[in-house]
Amino acid sequence: MCSVVRKGADGGGIGRQGGGVSTPAHHLTPPPRAGHLVVCGDDALAQRLSYELAHVYGEHVTVLLPSVHRNHGPQIDDLARGGGLSVSVVEAAEPDDDALRSAGVPGAMALALVYRDDRANIHAALRARRINPNIRLVVRLYNRKLGRHLEELLDRAVVARIGDLSARDVTTTVLSDADTATPALVAAAISGAGKVVQADGLLLRAAERPADERDPAPYLYTLALASDGVGGSPELLPDDGTVAAAGRTRGRTVLETITLEEGGAPVNRPRLPQGLPVATLFPPRLRYAIFGLVTLLFVFAGLTWWVTGDPPLRAAYRSILDVFGMGDPAIGEGTGRQVLQVLSGLAGMALMPVLFAVVLESLGTFRTATTQRPPPRAIANHVVLLGLGKIGTRVLDRLCDLGIPVVCVERDPQALGIATAHARRVPVVIGDVTREGVLEAAHIGTSRVLLALTSNDAINLEAALYAREVDPELRVAMRLFDDDFAKMVNRTLRESYPNALTRSRSVSSLSAPAFAGAVMGRQILGAIPVEREVLLFAAIDVAGHPELQGQTVAEAFRAGLWRVLALDVADPAERRADLGRDAAPQRDLQWELHPGYLLRPTDRVVLATTRQGLAQLLQANRGPTPTH
Known part of the structure; x- marks a missing residue:
């Protein structure tokens, strides 16, 4: 895809012009x-x-x-x-x-x-x-x-x-x-993952349901019906009758789960300094060598106790001295004890150089890991992230939070996201992706998705076309700005790879609705792309909106414009000003409202709305024009 x-x-x-004037x-x-x-x-x-x-x-x-x-x-x-x-x-x-x-x-x-x-x-x-x-x-x-x-x-x-x-x-x-565009980009990259809107404490999830799905998972609302033909538009916020009439002939986007993201602040646990690669300092070969040494000590301690009849602790102590060659010769003691001492010394002589070599190798690996981690040879089913600018860095953070393995490719060793990749212990390939061998070093052949997020259209396109040659089914997401160019690329890729679904996303177009809503004076919680349309999630005060005030939840619903999803049940005097970023207990928002609930002037609701619907609500409640 x-x-x-x-x-x-x-x-x-x-910048300044004219020498700072x-x-x-x-x-x-x-x-x-x-x-x-x-x-x-x-x-x-x-x-x-x-x-x-x-x-x-x-x-x-x-x-x-x-x-x-x-x-x-x-x-x-x-x-x-x-x-x-x-x-x-x-x-x-x-x-x-x-x-x-x-x-x-x-x-x-x-x-x-x-x-x-x-x-x-x-x-x-x-x-x-x-x-x-x-x-x-x-x-x-x-x-x-x-x-x-x-x-x-x-x-x-x-x-x-x-x-x-x-x-x-x-x-x-x-x-x-x-931050506004990152959830949509991550969702576009992960096959089967629902689209999400994340604003720190609040997390909304949406998922695409295919038209022929027989037993859909439980969901709260249908947010959109897919377009019914090439060049058509999706139907946003349809009513129940339209959804029922569509049946299984059209796919749908549904609100699947609504939850609060946990762990906003990290839990303080005793740990080594951040970024210390403990697993690299103690690799498997070193752990196997230590395990073999400890096992050998237990074996010789048991044999020494059986041969000499000494107490267990004394027998263990003597066997340790024998293995490390620090014990006194067993002169005048029994033959069994003497043979055992010779065998212990030989075993220690054979094991010590191995243990010493593994320790040196681990320390060298540790030093290189603190500067740059190359991709592991056996890595597979990972995401290749091309470009560690502002967008790439945010996407990298989100992928790491989801526990998805990532390999980054960046041309500039001083790029913004290099430090983030180092702190997250993510492998980075430094090189120009247009040069042969760079994507191979990131193991593009065994990856599951390529995210081309550089600021250069040509580089993103070249990387996507090369990835298509390696694996025609590989999922690829590119950043392209020009609309006509993006449409042409989509059309060509559809013709060349008919089994690959091609869609377009824009960082600026995903962000613009949220900025516009904030300019108009309401808190936009996020946006979810539906094909080439955008659905907004906003927190709206009921007071001053005749379309909401005095209406039931069912009566307030406007097909194609807005739908009431949740109610802020906190006391108005203690209500949080920003639902999007404040960490909030789950009791503050009540979901699955009864259709007959009457909206009061003191209520605040969370809406799923189209851009036209939000514009209509804000125009109806426009404040007075300031005078000066």
Whole structure:
């Protein structure tokens, strides 16, 4: 099987121009209006996020970018000039105070900072919070720990200036496109595994059911029906009648299990320092040699006790001295004792060099293991992970958490994920995958899947085609950005390998809905791809939504738009602000709600929703436009 994944760029960022002197910002399109949304960035995520906010949510979006001639600046400029959308473009070398003011941050409802440089996003967030304390911030950061500290810092700054945050949605949300896309990429790589949305404490699982499955495993809801023909679209959130009518003629995506991921914090157990390869220090040959020595000592101790009649402890002590050649000669003692001493010495002389050689070999292996682990010769049924950038590192972490054996291939020995691979004790092959022998060194022939996650389309495609030559049934997942190119690759692979199912995924398109939902003021727990569509999982307060408030769970269901999945049963005063990342006891969320349960204004629910459904809910509950 093959899954083609279109990518967004990794790394990079914005930079100063003109020797550190800021270039004045200027509008390339009409200036923004009050109550609009501002997006800062010029990569694939910024482009898709701007389109999502303008097209799906119908908002006016102002994009602040370094240049319309670099990265995805031309595509963003096309949205503003010829896309029929309400989009403005402001060009500035960096997001300083003048640039943010020119983009309309003082009168904006929300600001999304999605530069590829964490530091640039942090600096812009601090400036924006000072310029407009009432603005809602969504910040893209790769460093999760730093993101949590930044959220607390900026929220405290707001409380100090405007008081309680509960009456206004002006909080800071830090998201990572790598974390948002990783579960879907891992699910695409593992044959038979369900798609998952993971947000630390909360874990949602979805699984694909084939059309001809006779005895499906228990599940809670049908999330989607597969498309019924080539070029068709899946039917998201169908009603029970549609599911029954489809019968076994169409596959389906179902919500199979819902659970909380355990072990958010590691258990403190006595252990050796992290990363110490104990198994390498004591390999099987060394363990066999030690076992043989101990067995030999027991044998000679028993024989010595039988021949001499000494007490057991004294007999054991004398036999140890004989084996190691440290005992006194058995002069004047019986013949049996003398023969036994000679045999013990000969056995010790034969065993000691073997034990010494194995110890030296183990120490040498230990030294090489602390720098780089080559793939074991007998490794099989593993995942070959190509590329250890931001996305590759997150995928590596997730695969290791699932206990799946991985072999990594990376061209740059200083790449971001090399340290992670070392800490996880994952074998790494350093080399250019386009050179002959590199994939063979990763044992591609015995692997079960190739994940090509580099930032280079040509390298990913070349690796996938080579893997197809090695094993036509090997499951392959690639990152490709360009839509037309990805479709052409899909079509060609289908024709060349008719038994291989080809799908497309995009890191930026998987992340954009979550960022857009956060910009609109609701917590998006994650996204699940269904063919070329996306289902979102969101936590929504019932108050202010006439589509939910005063309705039963059954009445609140809207086919193709949203479905109520769970209820937050925590007391409103003690309710966690972020269901997605806080470690939570299972009693906080109640699943399998009775269809007749009446939704109250104080309730908060977890919804499965389409992008159009979420846009409809958020538009109906839009807060007042800030005035300045």
